[in-house]
Amino acid sequence: MNLSDLQKQLLVLLSDGNFHSGRELAEILSSTRAVIWKQIKGFKRLGIDVAAISGKGYRLPYPMELLDETCITRNLAHEVKALLSILHIHYEIDSTSNYLINDATATSGTVCLAEFQTAGRGRAGRDWISPFGTNIYLSLLWRFESGVASISGLSLAIGVAVMRALNRYRVAGIGLKWPNDIFYNDRKLGGILVEVRGDILGPCTVVVGLGLNGQVPSGAGSLISQPWVDLEQILGSARPERNVLVAQLLNEIFPIISKFDEIGIEAYLPEWRDWDCMAGREVSLTLGSQKIRGRVEGIDDQGMIILQTGIESRQSFASGEVSLHIDRPHEPIA
Ligand code: BTN
Numbered sequence: 001m002n003l004s005d006l007q008k009q010l011l012v013l014l015s016d017g018n019f020h021s022g023r024e025l026a027e028i029l030s031s032t033r034a035v036i037w038k039q040i041k042g043f044k045r046l047g048i049d050v051a052a053i054s055g056k057g058y059r060l061p062y063p064m065e066l067l068d069e070t071c072i073t074r075n076l077a078h079e080v081k082a083l084l085s086i087l088h089i090h091y092e093i094d095s096t097s098n099y100l101i102n103d104a105t106a107t108s109g110t111v112c113l114a115e116f117q118t119a120g121r122g123r124a125g126r127d128w129i130s131p132f133g134t135n136i137y138l139s140l141l142w143r144f145e146s147g148v149a150s151i152s153g154l155s156l157a158i159g160v161a162v163m164r165a166l167n168r169y170r171v172a173g174i175g176l177k178w179p180n181d182i183f184y185n186d187r188k189l190g191g192i193l194v195e196v197r198g199d200i201l202g203p204c205t206v207v208v209g210l211g212l213n214g215q216v217p218s219g220a221g222s223l224i225s226q227p228w229v230d231l232e233q234i235l236g237s238a239r240p241e242r243n244v245l246v247a248q249l250l251n252e253i254f255p256i257i258s259k260f261d262e263i264g265i266e267a268y269l270p271e272w273r274d275w276d277c278m279a280g281r282e283v284s285l286t287l288g289s290q291k292i293r294g295r296v297e298g299i300d301d302q303g304m305i306i307l308q309t310g311i312e313s314r315q316s317f318a319s320g321e322v323s324l325h326i327d328r329p330h331e332p333i334a
Contacts, residue, residue, distance in 0.1 A: 003046075003091045006031065007039050011091075011133075017063030019056040046092070046116050046132040047219055061217065064133035065242045067113050075247030080254045085109035094119040095128075096139035097195060097209035103141070109254070110141045113246065120211065123180065123193055124321060128211050131220035135230070136190075136212040136246060140253060146261045147201040153265025153303040154257070155180050155194040158208050160268045161252035162190065163275045168248065171234055175277025178296075178305045178322055182212065183277050186324060187229035189213055208257065210249065214242055265303050273298055278322060283307070287320040296322075 003011075009029055013020060022033040029036070040050050040058055051059045067089045073081065085107045093099055096112040098119070103110070114137045120128030130137055144151055159176045166174060166182070177183045182190035190212035198204025213230035221228065231239045240248070256268070273279075278296045285292045285307060294307030297314060304316040 004039065004042075006035070007042060008091055010036070010039055011043075011064070012066060014050070014058060014060045015064045015066050015133075017060055019051075019053070019059045021057035024057070047217065048132050049219070062134070062215065066133060067115060067246070068243050071241075071243035072113075072247045072250075075244050075251075077251045080251050083109045083254045083258050084111060084250070086111070088112040090114040092116045092118065095121050095209075096137050097121060097193065097207050100139050100141040100207045101195065101197065101205075106141045108142045108258075111250065112139045113137065121193065121209070122191055122211070126225070128191070128193075129216075129220050129223045130211070131217050134215040134217065134242075136210065136214060136242065136249070138212075138246060138249065139207055139209045140250075140257065141205065141207050142257045143203060143205050144198075144261050145203050147199055148196055148204050149200060150261040150264075151196070151204070151206060153268075154206065154260050155192055155208075156272050156299070156303045157256050157260060157265060157268040158192050158194065158210070158253060160271045160275070161256045162192065162210065162212070162249060163271070164252040165245070165248040169235060169238070169240060174234075174275075176272060176275040177278050178276070178299060179303075179319070184229045184234055187227040189229050189231070189234070206257070208253065210253075212245075212249075214239070214245075266301065269299070269301065269303070272303075278324070281324060283322045283324055285317055285320040285322055287317065292317075292320075 006029060013025060022036050025036045026033045043050050049061050069087055069089055093114045095117050096114050099112045100106055100110060116132040117130035117137050120130035122128040159180060162182055163176060173185045175183050180192040181188055193209040195207045196204055213228060215232040216230045276298060279298045281296050283296055292309060294309040297306040297308050300306055300316050304318050306314055306316050308314050
């Protein structure tokens with residue numbers, strides 16, 4: 001069941017985070033107080049706990065900056081506007097990446113954003129918890145003529161693009177965890193999922209999916225299975241506006257993806273290495289049912305992770321899940 005038009009209008013009115021009486025909302029939306037109440041009750045399904053206080057009215061748990069196409073496109077660089085094919089913005093969708101994967105007619109440069117995902121997907125078959133209205137769920141489709149081999153390492157280059165966008169805010173402690181995580185002081189701030197359909201040699205289609213935590217509500221946070229952090233905790237009131245950040249991310253991702261089959265990963269390796277927050281650390285790499293322990297030596301020229309697994313033994317791995325060996329448990333951020 002999707003959000004009704006009335007619910008969308010209500011969310012816009014309530015997005016300022018202030019109290020609005022049922023009477024006021026009914027008047028503006030040419031409805032009745034009973035209908036407004038019924039619609040607001042429906043927000044529970046999205047994980048939005050609306051405060052309903054008699055004498056005051058309704059209030060969202062926090063102000064929400066809803067996604068806004070005009071604001072996003074206004075902040076796009078000139079050359080990125082030319083590369084953007086269509087920008088789809090959904091209030092609710094199963095997964096922005098699924099949406100693009102299933103769109104056989106989508107052309108390179110199609111972008112899908114959503115306020116809420118009912119079946120957000122992460123790497124290794126994990127769910128991506130996607131609460132309403134506060135984080136970024138962004139997918140971008142690109143078609144390459146040259147085959148899967150020519151885009152090897154693309155997901156690392158997308159990590160560099162995300163870091164370039166976030167680096168405007170000069171956050172100490174932010175970095176990349178191989179292969180595709182955005183990390184802040186050993187907690188996950190975001191993740192990238194690159195999915196490829198097509199031929200080893202022939203044309204292929206890539207959907208890049210990015211999830212970035214802006215302000216994770218506590219209810220949703222308790223569902224995330226690994227230590228996490230959001231921009232609100234890191235930057236507080238200096239947190240960028242969501243629409244502006246979406247545009248800044250696209251401004252960095254488009255120039256990289258649109259030329260990746262010509263340029264390749266080499267050009268991005270030095271920057272990736274500068275942002276590597278695992279280098280020198282003791283980790284376990286899970287590869288299927290195998291667990292390999294070692295010290296991270298960085299990434300090689302193909303973007304594989306290098307582990308020192310013994311006194312004289314080094315091994316490179318193309319895939320796997322890296323988890324840190326930390327002796328003490330994570331303490332909550334104050
Ligand atoms: C990871 O596990 O670290 C990757 C997470 C990728 C999540 C994003 S949110 C937008 C896009 N849609 C999805 O269903 N997944 C990706």
